[in-house]
Amino acid sequence: MKKRILTVVTIFSVFLLWGCYPQGPDYVEELDVVVTYHNDTYDFTAKQTYAMPDQIVKITGNIPEGEEPEFIPDETAQEILTMIEDNMEALGWQRVEISEDPDLLLGPAAWETTTVVYWYDWWYWWYGGYYPGWGWTGGYYPPVYYESFTTGTLLMTLVDKDVVGANGNPIVQWTGAVNGILTGYYDEARMSTAIDKAFDQSPYLKTN
Amino acid sequence: MKKIFILIIFSVLTISAFSQRNLTALQYSIGFGTGEMHDYISPASFRGFTFDYRNLVQPNIGIGVDIGWNVFYDEMPDDVYEYQNITYSGKQWRYSNHFPMLAAVDYYVQKNEKFTPYAGLGIGTMYTLQNTDMSIYTFEKDAWHFALRPEIGVLIKAAPGVGLTIASKYYYGFKAGDLPAQGYFTLNFGFVFVP
Numbered sequence: 001m002k003k004r005i006l007t008v009v010t011i012f013s014v015f016l017l018w019g020c021y022p023q024g025p026d027y028v029e030e031l032d033v034v035v036t037y038h039n040d041t042y043d044f045t046a047k048q049t050y051a052m053p054d055q056i057v058k059i060t061g062n063i064p065e066g067e068e069p070e071f072i073p074d075e076t077a078q079e080i081l082t083m084i085e086d087n088m089e090a091l092g093w094q095r096v097e098i099s100e101d102p103d104l105l106l107g108p109a110a111w112e113t114t115t116v117v118y119w120y121d122w123w124y125w126w127y128g129g130y131y132p133g134w135g136w137t138g139g140y141y142p143p144v145y146y147e148s149f150t151t152g153t154l155l156m157t158l159v160d161k162d163v164v165g166a167n168g169n170p171i172v173q174w175t176g177a178v179n180g181i182l183t184g185y186y187d188e189a190r191m192s193t194a195i196d197k198a199f200d201q202s203p204y205l206k207t208n
Numbered sequence: 209m210k211k212i213f214i215l216i217i218f219s220v221l222t223i224s225a226f227s228q229r230n231l232t233a234l235q236y237s238i239g240f241g242t243g244e245m246h247d248y249i250s251p252a253s254f255r256g257f258t259f260d261y262r263n264l265v266q267p268n269i270g271i272g273v274d275i276g277w278n279v280f281y282d283e284m285p286d287d288v289y290e291y292q293n294i295t296y297s298g299k300q301w302r303y304s305n306h307f308p309m310l311a312a313v314d315y316y317v318q319k320n321e322k323f324t325p326y327a328g329l330g331i332g333t334m335y336t337l338q339n340t341d342m343s344i345y346t347f348e349k350d351a352w353h354f355a356l357r358p359e360i361g362v363l364i365k366a367a368p369g370v371g372l373t374i375a376s377k378y379y380y381g382f383k384a385g386d387l388p389a390q391g392y393f394t395l396n397f398g399f400v401f402v403p
Contacts, residue, residue: 021255022281024301024341030286033298033343040293115344151344179343201288201295 029190032180034197042160042173044205047103049096050088050158056080059111072110076186083192084108084156087199092207104173109155112182118146154178154191156198158205174205231270231363233260233373235398239278239306244388248338249280249302258377258396262314274312274330274357274377278394280304301341306390308334308379310357322365330357334381336390353381353390363400373400 025031056077058070071077084106085095096102121143155177159170176198180190199205237256241249256278262270284300310330317325334355340347361375374397381390 021279022301022303024283025299030299031343033296033345035294035296037294149344181344197297201297 028181028183032178032190032194034194034201035175035177035179036198036202037175038202038204039171039173040204042163044173045208047160048092048207049094049100049102050104050106051096051098051100051102052081052084052106052108054081056108056110056154059109079188080154080191080195081108083195087196088205091199091205093205104158104160105170107157107159109157110153111155112150112152114148114150116146116148118144120144150182151179152182154195174202176202229264229402230272231260231262231264231400231402233258233398233400235260235373235375235396237276237278237394237396239280240393240395241280241304242391242393245280245304245390245392249282249304251280251282253278253280253392255279255281256394258394258398260312262312268316268318270314270316270326270328272312274308274310274332274359276306276308276379276394278306278392280306280392296342298342301339303337303339303341304390305337306334306379306381306392307336308332308355308357308381310334310355312357312359314359316363324363324365326361326363328359328361330359330377331355334379334390336381336384336387338387349386351381351385351387353384353387355379355381361396369402371400371402373398 054077055071055074058072060070063069072080088095088106098105155175157172157176158174159172161170163171163173165171176195178191178194178198180194235258237258239253239256240246241253256276258274258276260272260274262272264270280303282302284302286297286299288295288297289300290296308330310332312328312330314326314328317327319325332355334353335350336353337350338348357377357379359375359377361373364372364374366372375395377394377396379390379392379394383389
């Protein structure tokens with residue numbers, strides 16, 4: 001009898017504790033993350049001007065020769081480009097046309113990634129037939145469940161066209177990446193907060 | 209490390225097999241991190257348990273095993289973190305799971321029938337699994353530590369064959385793999401069964 005009580009208490013306690021395993025985020029905004037990387041040997045303070053396209057390219061894969069790339073909707077792109085420009089201006093940078101020989105080039109790009117997570121209900125499949133009086137409750141194949149979520153990433157890169165790598169391409173001197181779960185609609189405040197953060201945490205971008 | 213642990217457990221069980229009396233304790237465990245463990249996650253852990261089994265090889269000496277689990281958790285505020293030339297900001301969710309598996313020996317001071325204070329020492333291994341979650345990503349580290357565990361406690365007789373137990377343990381896993389030393393105190397409350 002004591003052994004049975006001990007077994008029941010043990011199993012109950014383990015399940016009780018496992019059931020209250022701490023969970024993570026409550027809101028989708030909490031999953032937003034901003035990552036920046038910079039070349040610490042590059043002197044940003046000596047530069048003053050930059051050029052940036054008027055559209056934001058949407059990365060969907062390799063583009064066959066002769067085809068135009070896809071862009072994110074113009075209205076959204078203009079808002080994002082203004083946010084970037086405001087932050088650059090606050091750091092002392094002047095946006096110029098590409099024809100005016102800018103010191104740096106700022107290339108924004110965006111893409112979406114959908115992740116699918118699935119799992120089999122092995123427990124139900126295997127255990128289904130053991131319910132007394134219920135007959136075989138499991139199917140011939142275990143139930144499969146899935147969840148999917150789509151994340152969006154906005155990437156901003158700063159390159160100096162005069163500093164090139166071994167392959168002849170300019171080396172990226174600064175990268176800012178904003179990543180978060182997409183909710184089906186464009187949230188301006190959320191995007192603005194994330195872009196501001198990317199520049200706030202990059203004080204070395206400040207020019208003289 | 210796992211081989212040493214299996215060897216220790218096998219030795220303990222072999223010694224224990226010659227004795228007749230034993231006690232089994234199941235305890236709820238509250239953990240308090242120390243040192244670098246505390247630096248990683250400072251709040252106390254209110255999720256944990258330990259399972260103890262002792263064979264009384266002598267009336268006042270018990271040898272057995274101590275198996276447990278404590279999970280520490282902290283939700284870090286939206287902040288800026290730096291690693292070399294990379295700066296990242298956002299919220300973090302930190303989890304640190306600890307699974308000590310120790311061979312243990314206790315010495316019981318039999319003052320009267322109601323209360324039995326004791327002190328013990330454990331030696332074995334502790335598996336640590338740490339996850340730092342940011343956005344949809346997790347950065348995971350794990351290690352098998354060589355571990356020591358001093359303990360003091362008291363057994364309180366409640367009914368024939370059943371008692372209460374209150375104990376304090378200090379688990380210390382030495383630096384292993386990518387993880388620094390992991391140390392934490394626990395306060396344990398539970399039941400002890402003596403057949």
